[in-house]
Amino acid sequence: MTADADIIDALRAAGLVGEGDVVLSPLTGGVSCEVWKVETPSGSIVVKRPLPQLRVAAEWHAPVERGTSEVRWLKRARGVDPGMAPEVLAELPGHAFAMRFLPDCPVWKDELMAGRVDIGFAAHVGQGIAAVHAATAHNEGDRTDFPNDEMFRALRVDPFLLHVARLDSELAFALTALADDVSSRKIALVHGDVSPKNILVSRAGPVFLDAECAVYGDPAFDLAFCTTHLLLKAVWSGEARLNDAAAALVAAYRAAIGWEDAGGLLLRAGKLAAALLLARVEGKSPAPYLTDPEHKRIVRDQARALIMAPQPIDALVANWKRTSP
Template identity: 50%
Template sequence: MPSETEIVEALKAAGYLAPDARPRLECLTGGVSSDVFRLDTPAGPVCVKRALARLRVAADWRAPVIRSQYEVEWLRTARRFAGAAVPEILFEDRSRNLFVMSFYDPQTHPVWKPELAAGRVDAGFAGQVGRMLATIHAGTAGSPEIAARFETTALFEDLRLAPFLRRCAEVHPALAHRLIPLADRTAAARIALVHGDVSPKNILHGPDGPVLLDAECAWYGDPAFDLAFCSAHLLLKCVWKPDHASAYLDAFYALQRAYLPGVAWESPADLDSRAAPLAAAILLARVDGKSPADYVRTPEDKGFVRDVAKRLVAEGTPAMAALAAVWKEALGTR
């Protein structure tokens, strides 16, 4: 963890802060792949972020810090289509892999994950997330210019496909014939701009709708991955907080209903059919990949997720609704 002085001096050297500035800097929690700070300036608080070469997980997981530049590009590009649902970039220093962006007060913009954990589950908000994603995907689909700026398949491989899908193929070799082709097909896609980490921990529950953060996995590829990733997280919450399982499932369905009508670049059914096996693989990866979900802790919960996800991967799922139906049925027999 860099010292506060180091970050402040870097911002002074880059020209963002005056040489004699003495700003207050506060380290924010939750950074697995980056150092994140609140910086109080005369104009108000801002957020400073710097990418880490080694991610803060139990496994030895490293990724090039150049991903910081692509995160900035994703934020700038997505903001053209999603507006205030994406933070504004205020400053960037590529030589130090750090940037400054909008800061959101936790009192008005709580993180969606603890809101869900507390049982404050708003299906309408999940629908807003779905519409936001569809808007970004539709706005960027089929753009050679945007695709050329996000030649990041190698990074996406390092951050998502290898630690999630390919890792699970190593842990469960009997499923490798499903998981490896799925990873290969996903890696080969060039359809729209993908965020790659659409998780409730990266979404703020703002008064005017969602705000999407942390685009370090930015990639021009298969938008089905974003839908699958967020959907898998909503299903996992059913295991974490079973008292709210029905509400989480409602949010899952609301996400699908809002997202799929916005799929204008291809058949919604085609995208749905790609999202379902990805969601199944992601569920498995949240217990047996390099970045397991921190809230699926007990042997019983891990065993449940593993068993149902293995079944979904092995049998295949034709659509997200079918996947959710299997998940709901399995929950009812716990």
């Protein structure tokens, strides 16, 4: 029996499809999972199954249990705001799951890369990320539900922070300290992969996907991770509106911080953003569009300086240069 037949059997067992022909159409993306669209009698659904090894250049193994973490995050986020994540329809064997397909919702990355930069939408993304953090901050139940420190270390701390620390002796001390700090903080539910390619643009606002790295940890990580993507795209495109989008995202997030001192969180996010910016030009998961050596240099020079002399993320964004001085 093929893997696809396994999925179809599981969908039948869950009552999502009937006895007739079922077609699994692969969806684009899918670095870490197989993702299919399936037509069912009650509408289109998406089935997602984690791969044991990610499809990136460097060898990168990841436990398939992350599929279950993703389901938990999607459900928890919908508890905060049902518009924020797709509805989970069934959990399937192999840590796969089925969710409702959202029609006519472009991926935010595609919008940004096409030059359609909606600053209000960026602010809405900041509010959305903060809403989950605010709802889960200092919450023992959420802490117990997302004990994924080992997975977060393997998928985020090691490849993005420690990998670069191993390559760059000058920055090793600061990056290792940052890795220890982010690993030690247990403050709120972190999505772990808030990238524009994991956000759908619905008429009602952002819909967050792909929460395989969810962990109870430092909310500064999500703010830094998403902002980093906007700043990298600003260098790639030279588009000032991407700096404005990053500033709007950070400002909207900042306005919602009520669970801890905002200044402390923004400084942690600034340190993390600096490290993540460098990781996207030196690390195991490089930004695929930053191929121009000059673009890489602009990011690398600013990121290295910011790791040595950190700034809060709002200042970092305000000072971010798209071109060489």
